Amino acid sequence: xxxxxxxxxxxxxxxxxxxxxxxxxxxxxxxxxxxxxxxxxxxxxxxxxxxxxxxxxxxxxxxxxxxxxxxxxxxxxxxxxxxxxxxxxxxxxxxxxxxxxxxxxx
Amino acid sequence: xxxxxxxxxxxxxxxxxxxxxxxxxxxxxxxxxxxxxxxxxxxxxxxxxxxxxxxxxxxxxxxxxxxxxxxxxxxxxxxxxxxxxxxxxxxxxxxxxxxxxxxxxxxxxxxxxxxxxxxxxx
Numbered sequence: 001x002x003x004x005x006x007x008x009x010x011x012x013x014x015x016x017x018x019x020x021x022x023x024x025x026x027x028x029x030x031x032x033x034x035x036x037x038x039x040x041x042x043x044x045x046x047x048x049x050x051x052x053x054x055x056x057x058x059x060x061x062x063x064x065x066x067x068x069x070x071x072x073x074x075x076x077x078x079x080x081x082x083x084x085x086x087x088x089x090x091x092x093x094x095x096x097x098x099x100x101x102x103x104x105x106x
Numbered sequence: 107x108x109x110x111x112x113x114x115x116x117x118x119x120x121x122x123x124x125x126x127x128x129x130x131x132x133x134x135x136x137x138x139x140x141x142x143x144x145x146x147x148x149x150x151x152x153x154x155x156x157x158x159x160x161x162x163x164x165x166x167x168x169x170x171x172x173x174x175x176x177x178x179x180x181x182x183x184x185x186x187x188x189x190x191x192x193x194x195x196x197x198x199x200x201x202x203x204x205x206x207x208x209x210x211x212x213x214x215x216x217x218x219x220x221x222x223x224x225x226x227x228x
């Protein structure tokens with residue numbers, strides 16, 4: 001199975017800050033990576049798929065980059081509603097595997 | 107509007123069984139692969155099982171293989187997960203999730219239900 005790691009595990013930032021979260025796969029996954037945002041008590045929400053494609057309706061301040069084993073999610077200007085936990089997930093094959101999550105605290 | 111509504115969760119004793127359901131609306135259910143993903147309290151996300159649009163092929167995480175069974179009834183727009191031989195470590199919120207690929211599988215999830223809580227405890 002493909003293992004996913006993320007860093008940092010948590011980040012505290014202010015409104016307007018640029019926030020970067022990294023994700024690493026245990027083997028090459030080309031660009032088969034998705035990013036999700038989850039708020040407490042809610043289901044995850046898809047932000048980015050195929051490494052860099054923005055899901056419909058997601059603000060353009062979110063962007064994804066990377067390929068192979070190393071990926072990045074960037075929030076260009078953090079907004080108050082961006083608090084929550086962010087998960088990466090490899091979408092190369094089943095079993096789908098997720099990173100442990102990065103908690104963003106405003 | 108895509109909607110996924112899970113039901114069937116609850117408190118069950120270790121070794122017990124439960125059947126979860128996920129009723130879909132707002133899209134042509136029979137065209138899309140579906141999955142179950144769970145989240146233990148305070149923990150991360152764990153993919154549990156997936157099924158292709160026809161129901162002809164199923165996939166399982168090693169942690170549930172042989173104990174859980176995924177199925178679907180396309181005439182009822184409903185996805186199921188039958189849970190047997192439940193353990194304390196199966197305690198989690200179980201989400202159903204839709205694959206975005208029409209007649210295929212993309213291995214990620216564009217819509218999720220609100221989840222149903224399964225608690226395994228004596």
